[in-house]
Amino acid sequence: MKKFINKVEDVEEEMTEGLAKAYPDQLEKLDYGTIICRKNKKANDKVALVSGGGSGHEPAHAGFVGEGMLDAAVAGTVYTSPTPDAILEGIHAVKTDAGVLLVVKNYTGDVMNFELAEEMANDEGIKTVHVVSNDDVAVENSSFTVGRRGVAGTLFIHKCAGAKAEAGGTLEEVQAVAQKVIDNVRSMGAAIKPCTVPAAGKPGFELAEDEMEVGIGIHGEPGVHREKIKTANETADILLDKILADIDYTGHEVALMVNGSGATPLMELYIINNHVQDVLKSKGIKVYRTFVGNYMTSIDMAGFSLSLLRLDDELKTLLDAKADTPAWKEFGC
Known part of the structure; x- marks a missing residue:
């Protein structure tokens, strides 16, 4: 294997640190885990968007954190879902009174862990809902999924739902836009x-x-x-x-x-x-x-x-x- 890395176990940490250092006016990395957030937090009356998944898909997902798209991206290790605790930390970092939308790609680990984090957030009084991206027409089921996989079309969800949130849409309206993208x-x-x-x-x-x-x-x-x-x-x-x-x-x-x-x-x-x-x-x-x-x-x-x-x-x-x-x-x- 030829790669410009240091220690295998440090790849995700050093990658997210390096991203935050490259865009210090836009992004910050939380002390806990490999979580990237907007530096300038969104207004409290606007819906926040959180996405993420395994590392290895860069620039997704952290590269799409910023004005008009995601408020936080939670990275797991390469090709492995982040844990519910890490996702919840991302929610805590960007939550607003308007609520939080989680954008999840349809992989078994991602869906399970994001849904668990959603339950924990709602138990804490943070209005949180989710959508599941499933745009891949290639296969209906795989070793990773039940149903179609979520792939690059997910970026259109980030863009359109993020724009709706930036414009002041309610949590229900932002979720509806995300679902419209998924359907199309x-x-x-x-x-x-x-x-x-x-x-x-x-x-x-x-x-x-x-x-x-x-x-x-x-x-x-x-x-x-x-x-x-x-x-x-x-x-x-x-x-x-x-x-x-x-x-x-x-x-x-x-x-x-x-x-x-x-x-x-x-x-x-x-x-x-x-x-x-x-x-x-x-x-x-x-x-x-x-x-x-x-x-x-x-x-x-x-x-x-x-x-x-x-x-x-x-x-x-x-x-x-x-x-x-x-x-x-x-x-x-």
Whole structure:
């Protein structure tokens, strides 16, 4: 294993410390655990948003802490959910009288631990609710989930629900916007090289030089099938066909995210975007906003995912609203 780290057991602590030091005017790291919060706390009459999950998906989730998006991100060890106690600390750090929305990706550990933290917060009198992101159309169930996995489409939840909270929406309204995004976003990914978890010291699976994994998860979970590697256009078509078959996007405007898995050059992501834009146009689907880059990665996996969010006027307004975080500015990454 070749990685620029010090001790394996210090990766998450040093990573979150380094992030907070890079953006000292925006972020702060709590003394307890690996929790990143907004430096300037939101007004007490506005809903706070808390998300998180295992480390290894940077810039998600802590890179999206800031104005217009998350108020706190709670990081577990690599590919492992944070504990309920750590999540509760994040809630304590950013709670407001308006309440707290937890945005949870659909993985068994994440759902269980965030729901436990939600119960503890409500027992303390902190109004707390949650939504579960499940945008991956690749597989219905896996070793990590019951139901579909939550992947890069989760970032659209952070953006739109965060904008609604910043605008003064009630807890119920912010939760409703988050659920609207969940109902209208779909994603799917593929990979040509696996990722290496520092604690494991070796790749989580093997792919031959001429193979790719279609429908792979963001932790390296198996996808739909493995096959001989195809061209960028052919691979994008496989993913796009599955996404478009799941929701009727015809005649709608959409937000498109071409998300890198960590080791895919921007050159390749733009080649993929070039084809996807042409396909959507040919199908009468207008791309309102495009996001290309690394948003939710899988350490050093070579791969990409596509996410499509079906938009209405409300979601377009929220998507365009001001945001200022390390990984997302007003007009994207």
